Amino acid sequence: MAANDHDSEPQPAADQETDRRAMLSKLTIGAGLALGGAVAVGPLSMAISPVVRGDSAREQDGWTAVGPIDRFVVGGAPQRVVLRRDKQDGWLLRRQQSIGSVLVQRVDATTFHVFSAVCPHLGCAVGVSDAGDHYACPCHRSSFMLDGTRRENADGATNPAPRPLDALAARVADGQLLVEWVRYRPGTADQVRIA
Numbered sequence: 425m426a427a428n429d430h431d432s433e434p435q436p437a438a439d440q441e442t443d444r445r446a447m448l449s450k451l452t453i454g455a456g457l458a459l460g461g462a463v464a465v466g467p468l469s470m471a472i473s474p475v476v477r478g479d480s481a482r483e484q485d486g487w488t489a490v491g492p493i494d495r496f497v498v499g500g501a502p503q504r505v506v507l508r509r510d511k512q513d514g515w516l517l518r519r520q521q522s523i524g525s526v527l528v529q530r531v532d533a534t535t536f537h538v539f540s541a542v543c544p545h546l547g548c549a550v551g552v553s554d555a556g557d558h559y560a561c562p563c564h565r566s567s568f569m570l571d572g573t574r575r576e577n578a579d580g581a582t583n584p585a586p587r588p589l590d591a592l593a594a595r596v597a598d599g600q601l602l603v604e605w606v607r608y609r610p611g612t613a614d615q616v617r618i619a
């Protein structure tokens with residue numbers, strides 16, 4: 425019998441079993457590699473996404489969005505608004521975290537008075553009075569006019585604020601009010617920037 429005649433004959437059952445196991449082994453390795461790749465892609469995309477995605481132009485250039493200007497009525501009562509920004513902590517990007525509050529009054533179509541809501545006395549959150557005609561701090565009764573200057577309390581109580589409210593730069597772009605958020609040290613007569 426010629427050698428190639430043997431090759432054309434049906435293989436023994438043991439050989440077929442060996443071939444089947446080899447094929448299963450290759451399939452298992454392939455599936456493992458595919459799964460490992462998928463698992464690796466998750467963390468990798470998280471790692472690079474902040475770099476690729478980037479923050480909005482408004483936040484990159486130091487301005488923070490307060491909101492659409494339409495939410496503020498010309499000549500209306502002031503509003504206290506919480507500012508939110510994305511915060512980068514290493515590779516972790518935290519979306520829309522609170523960074524502080526501002527007091528906003530719309531004077532005319534394009535003019536806004538914006539103050540930090542951090543009380544210049546000891547740092548509590550200043551709010552708008554019930555009548556909307558002045559600002560007041562609930563902690564120790566600091567009180568301010570709508571232009572940010574110190575105000576005498578109607579009942580004669582001491583106003584402990586050492587300086588007026590801290591005014592913040594503001595501008596309008598694309599129908600949005602933007603503010604340059606700055607923190608000043610409480611408890612000093614002069615403004616001392618701390619962040």
Ligand code: FES
Binds near residue numbers: 546547565
């Ligand atoms: S912290 Fe506002 S009055 Fe004291």
